[in-house]
Amino acid sequence: MHKTYQHSSASDSDKTLNNILDVIVEGVWDWNGNTNIVTRSPGWYRMLGYEVGIFREDVFTWENLIHPEDYPRVMHQFERYISGVSDTYQVEYRCKKSDDSYLWIVDRGTIVARNPDGSVARMIGAHNDIHQQIMAQTDLIEQNKLLLDGNLSLEKRIAQKTFELAKKNQQLERKIIEVESVANKDPLTQIANRKSFKSELNKEIIRANRYLHPLTLVMFDLDNFKEVNDKHGHKVGDNILCNITRLVDENIRVVDWFARWGGDEFVIIFPELTEKEAHLTCEKLRVIISEYRATNIASVTCSFGIAQYQTGDSINDLFQRVDKRLYMAKELGRDQVYS
Numbered sequence: 001m002h003k004t005y006q007h008s009s010a011s012d013s014d015k016t017l018n019n020i021l022d023v024i025v026e027g028v029w030d031w032n033g034n035t036n037i038v039t040r041s042p043g044w045y046r047m048l049g050y051e052v053g054i055f056r057e058d059v060f061t062w063e064n065l066i067h068p069e070d071y072p073r074v075m076h077q078f079e080r081y082i083s084g085v086s087d088t089y090q091v092e093y094r095c096k097k098s099d100d101s102y103l104w105i106v107d108r109g110t111i112v113a114r115n116p117d118g119s120v121a122r123m124i125g126a127h128n129d130i131h132q133q134i135m136a137q138t139d140l141i142e143q144n145k146l147l148l149d150g151n152l153s154l155e156k157r158i159a160q161k162t163f164e165l166a167k168k169n170q171q172l173e174r175k176i177i178e179v180e181s182v183a184n185k186d187p188l189t190q191i192a193n194r195k196s197f198k199s200e201l202n203k204e205i206i207r208a209n210r211y212l213h214p215l216t217l218v219m220f221d222l223d224n225f226k227e228v229n230d231k232h233g234h235k236v237g238d239n240i241l242c243n244i245t246r247l248v249d250e251n252i253r254v255v256d257w258f259a260r261w262g263g264d265e266f267v268i269i270f271p272e273l274t275e276k277e278a279h280l281t282c283e284k285l286r287v288i289i290s291e292y293r294a295t296n297i298a299s300v301t302c303s304f305g306i307a308q309y310q311t312g313d314s315i316n317d318l319f320q321r322v323d324k325r326l327y328m329a330k331e332l333g334r335d336q337v338y339s
């Protein structure tokens, strides 16, 4: 067998062992459980910055150097090992240095002899400096935490901004609807104006074609309204326009699209009504209007032109037809429906 060391005496071999220990571990301790004497290597003192051999050789020296926050944990581990609950003793904790700062060490120990009653007769262990390693770990944990906090606050800010944006969008959508409805509404009568006529009629033409339903367009105009204005004033005229609007609106269906074309002219789109059916409805409207006394001093009548959509009609074709028929109603003496 190959031998590395040849010692002529036990004290020689002790010397070698101590030197080796001094090189490979930083601080060796050797506790005699019966005398309670703890022998510590020079490295043990050097690691903590103390003058070699300055402390009393007992366990209290060690206990007094342990950081108060770590003390219960260390003792718990130590007790578990000594009592046989745990197979190993290895614990990391902070030890007080000569300059009152604390050094992170790992402490490992092994019972090398027990008394017949099971109590520890001798235990040997070593301290190793792990301060840099723990500091690096702590730094990393701290950085991770900062990163996490940063991420969290970023997420919070994004969520807040998203919420604010959604709110702004809602407000904007409401404003758009508001503006659109103002733009498409006649300010005097509060019904639709001619702005959306083309798109409304187009929509209904597409539906009429798709479902092969009839569709009829109506245009009506107040008779001799100029005279009413001239005689009773513009304000009375306005009032009459509003009252006629209300009467018509109350006597047509929700699906019918009713708009003020301009001046004293109005249009109605009657989806799913034939010319004949629309004629009957308009006749009813004509009577209601003519019977209605807007004020004590003025009453009006209306003339109606009616035209049903024919397949292939453009909006213009239909409109021209209806306009001609309104003209006919006027020509034939007013206060009548022409289809």
Ligand SMILES: Nc1nc2c(ncn2[C@@H]2O[C@H](COP(=O)(O)OP(=O)(O)OP(=O)(O)O)[C@@H](O)[C@H]2O)c(=O)[nH]1
Binding pocket: 188, 221, 222, 223, 224, 225, 226, 227, 229, 233, 234, 235, 236, 237, 238, 241, 262, 263, 264, 330, 334
């Ligand atoms: N009070 C009031 N009058 C209006 C308004 N818009 C248009 N008018 C008037 O409506 C009248 C329309 O007159 P005309 O187009 O000549 O027709 P009319 O007198 O109704 O005669 P016919 O249509 O031929 O039966 C004009 O006097 C316009 O000033 C309005 O908003 N308010």
